[in-house]
Amino acid sequence: MKDRKPDEPALFAQWLHDQLTARGYDLSGPRSGGRARFAERSGISPSSVGRLLRGDNVTDTRVLGLLAEALGVRLGEVLVRAGVITADELTAVQNPTTGPRSITPEQAADELGIQDPQSRALFLSMTETLRHQRATNGDGHTAEN
Structure with a gap:
């Protein structure tokens, strides 16, 4: 796992905020209901949703998996945006250069x-x-x- 850059949590929080508001979740205030509604629909606890939106260091892969599923995006994208892995690490996992290869x-x-x-x-x-x-x-x- 890589070291997180200081701005990654804030960038992830902004990305998530944008994703949720684009999907119609009202995040304008603590009583707007958007966070609670998303928490209920995603299966993520309301406190975890709050931590994600605050940019707290949430790297629980179960939570990030639920988030990816709820948003309809690939888990790899969420892991990269959350700073859990780098884009290069994701590419290496998706396209390994070691191991058996198939040739004609x-x-x-x-x-x-x-x-x-x-x-x-x-x-x-x-x-x-x-x-x-x-x-x-x-x-x-x-x-x-």
């Missing part, structure tokens, strides 16, 4: 340097046979002879 048999042959037409055809045929056996097994493992 043709790309695998290229990466392995298989250029001879006969060897390449044999490799592609073997790959297709193994993929077919895996699909037939239905368990995600290649068939064993």
Whole structure:
């Protein structure tokens, strides 16, 4: 988790205020009813809604998840706006660059340097046979002879 910048809570509070007023919640005063109405509809406690709108450091992911759902925005956007994660961290989670990657048999042959037409055809045929056996097994493992 990243360090919060001093202005992030205030920016998040302003963003949330704008989101709620755009959706018809009257936040003009403590007795206007908008906060209570949003709290009831979102499942977020009235005190948490107040803390969010004041810019207090609210990083409870359950609350932020309820907020995202109630606003109809992606949780990732709320987490970034709340300063829980950075936009770069969100991108890294959504588009990981590590772990297994999927390539075509043709790309695998290229990466392995298989250029001879006969060897390449044999490799592609073997790959297709193994993929077919895996699909037939239905368990995600290649068939064993």
